[in-house]
Amino acid sequence: MTGRTECAVIGAGPAGLAAAMTVAESGVDVTVIDSAPEPGGQIYKAVGRSPLPDTSALGPDYALGRKLVAAFQESGIRHIGATDVWMITDDRKIALLRNDQASFLQAERIIIATGAQERPVPFEGWTLPGVMNAGAGQILVKSSGVVPSEGVVLAGLGPLVLLVAWQYIRLGVEVRAVLDLTPAANYLRAAPHLPAALLAGNYLAKGLRMQWDLRRARVPIHTGVRLIRALGTDAIEAVEFVTWGRTRRIETPVLMTHFGVIPETAMTRAVGIRHDWDASQQCWRPKADIWGNTEINGVLVAGDARGIFGAKSAEWSGRLAGLEVARSLGRLSREERDAKGAPTQKAMTRDHRVRPFLERLYAVPDHWWKDVPDAAAVCRCEEVTAGDVRAAMRAGAVGPNQVKAFTRAGMGPCQGRQCGATVASMAAQETGRPIGEIDLPRSRFPLKPIDLGTLAALELPAAELSGEASADQAPGMDVGGSKPQRALLEDAE
Amino acid sequence: MFKRLTDASRPKVTVTINGAPVEVPAGESVAAALIVHGERACRTTAVSASARGPYCMMGVCHDCLVRIDGVPNRQGCRVIVADGMEITHQSGARELKP
Ligand SMILES: Cc1cc2nc3c(=O)[nH]c(=O)nc-3n(C[C@H](O)[C@H](O)[C@H](O)COP(=O)(O)OP(=O)(O)OC[C@H]3O[C@@H](n4cnc5c(N)ncnc54)[C@H](O)[C@@H]3O)c2cc1C
Ligand code: FES
Secondary structure (H helix, E strand, C coil), X not given: CCCEEXXXXXXXXXXXXXXXXXXXXXXXXXXXXXCCCCCCCCCCCCHHHCCCCCHHHHCHHHHHHHHHHHHHHHHCXXXXXXXXXXXXXXXXXXXXXXXXXXXXXXXXXXXXXXCEEECCCCCCXXXXXXXXXXXXXXHHHHHHCEEECCCEEEEECXXXXXXXXXXHHHCCCCXXXXXECCCHHHHHHHHHHHHHHHHCCCHHHHHHHHHHHHHHCCCCEECCEEEEEEECXXXXXXXXXXXXXXXXXXXXXXXXXXXXXXXXCHHHHHCCCCEEEECCCCEEEECCCCCCECCCCCEEECHHHHCCCHHHHHHHHHHHHXXXXXHHCCCCCHHHHHHHHHHXXXXXXXXXXXXXXXXXXXXXXXXXXXXXXXXXXXXXXXXXXXXXXXXXXXXXXXXHHHHHHHHCCCCCCCCCCCCHHHHHHHHHHHHCCCHHHCCCCCCCCCCCCCCHHHHHHHCCXXXXXXXXXXCCCCCCCCCXXXXXXXXXXXHHC | CEEECCCCCCCEEEEEECCEEEXXXXXXXXXXXXXXXXXXXXEECCCCCCEECCCCCCCCCCCCEEEECCEEEEECCCCECCCCCEEECECHHHHCCC
């Protein structure tokens, strides 16, 4: 191994795995890199080595992943697990970090399939220990077999709220309540899209089934819930909320919330791809064509990283990106690509029919951003509150980048992943401008704080990587095959 | 607050959490080990010294920062336990990187 690959795929979720296997079908040399030790991504996390004695409690969708992951493992495609990608240079060198060792991989094509993150929606007390994302609860159970031992309350909107509650009751976990924050008006807006959604598959039947099972297990499901607050001093003790005009309180040591998912755009923004605000999905999405091609030559996007369409469509968009890479490397003709891609495109179009319904049903209403109490932290890292952000806006800050300069919101180690979208949504509310006109928060490499010692070992010009002055685009650096790189690739094989 | 549903026969490693030796299944993340051990908070913040614990478990939020083998600012949800690992809370401004 020379530290080169024809095609690098970043992310080993359904999109990345499908992309890699498709690329490999045409004889292209491909390498998959993922932060997680084993392939599967978020939905199929650790499906190949579950710590649970019986995974059937997690539901049939999880089991589907076993087939995909097994096919990938049998394909013999190079998989570099437990490795973070923290930079991509202009000439498509990918900077890796594994066990604190940095190295480079030179690729001719790069497919970014880094998935989604949960949408942050600040509320009072959301920084208390014991308050977590519902997806975090899932990661704990899938990766470690760890579940709440003394009860949990699930709150928010979106399919994951019900799914996690349902998985928990099947695992014997006490679910003290499900707080459904879906606004009543969303049902009216979603209703016209119901017929199309019914044609997309059995999504809605699954949701009804879960509700039914939860009610049968006597889990209280509160609807019309608003204004949740996590109460406690050193950790959460109770959750308070308003439902149909009454304030209620439930004691709980763990509160898991979920407000939908948005593409993880830190990487796509940092490489310089243009992003547009998708008003229906309520998130920024990297601009790409149906094959995943972006404005950056040789860099494609696939899966949830390019837009939220669920696991099946993630797999299909990975396949389309894989076909396009094979074409662009001369392994498939345009006609062959189109012919192979046609059934996939058709399946994807059908699957997407459920989206307009789901996107309206689970839309975060605009007034939520106004409702965020002044005392609630917006930037968890720098502890900048909603009140601070509003004050900065009154003083003239018009979007996330100015708010950052005024308040430090977004300057902490998460680099704005938790506050960028919130600040933009608040700015739209505060200034009355459409959010599409608000500046996209800047994202810069390195994507995670990198030790100076680690950089020194790579002989990188560290100055280029730090400081506000550096460009959004990765500096093109000429770094030869260094020792850690060989070490990494040898043990990855 | 949290427990493991895993079977007891899985291979284990021994780590210390704030000095106390604890047996943990191999392959588990530091953050998972901490919350099963009853440590809901893993750090206090730089500005207000308020308690924080793991929030996203996927490397996004950086609220799970702990000191591992003497090195601060390690993301507990992204580091897998290893035999002999020393895990301690990290506190306040002193340790948080700018
Ligand atoms: C926490 C969470 C839980 C979810 N659970 C479910 C569920 O149970 N059911 C469901 O239908 N949908 C779930 N979803 C939605 C889910 O994202 C999609 O259905 C599906 O997993 C998307 O596939 P993907 O391949 O696009 O991305 P993902 O499956 O998210 O895969 C992306 C991969 O990229 C890796 N990655 C990201 N950044 C880097 C980097 N810098 N360096 C290296 N690797 C990187 C990640 O480790 C991850 O494995 C969940 C989403 C989240 C965020
Ligand atoms: S819990 Fe969010 S980064 Fe570890």
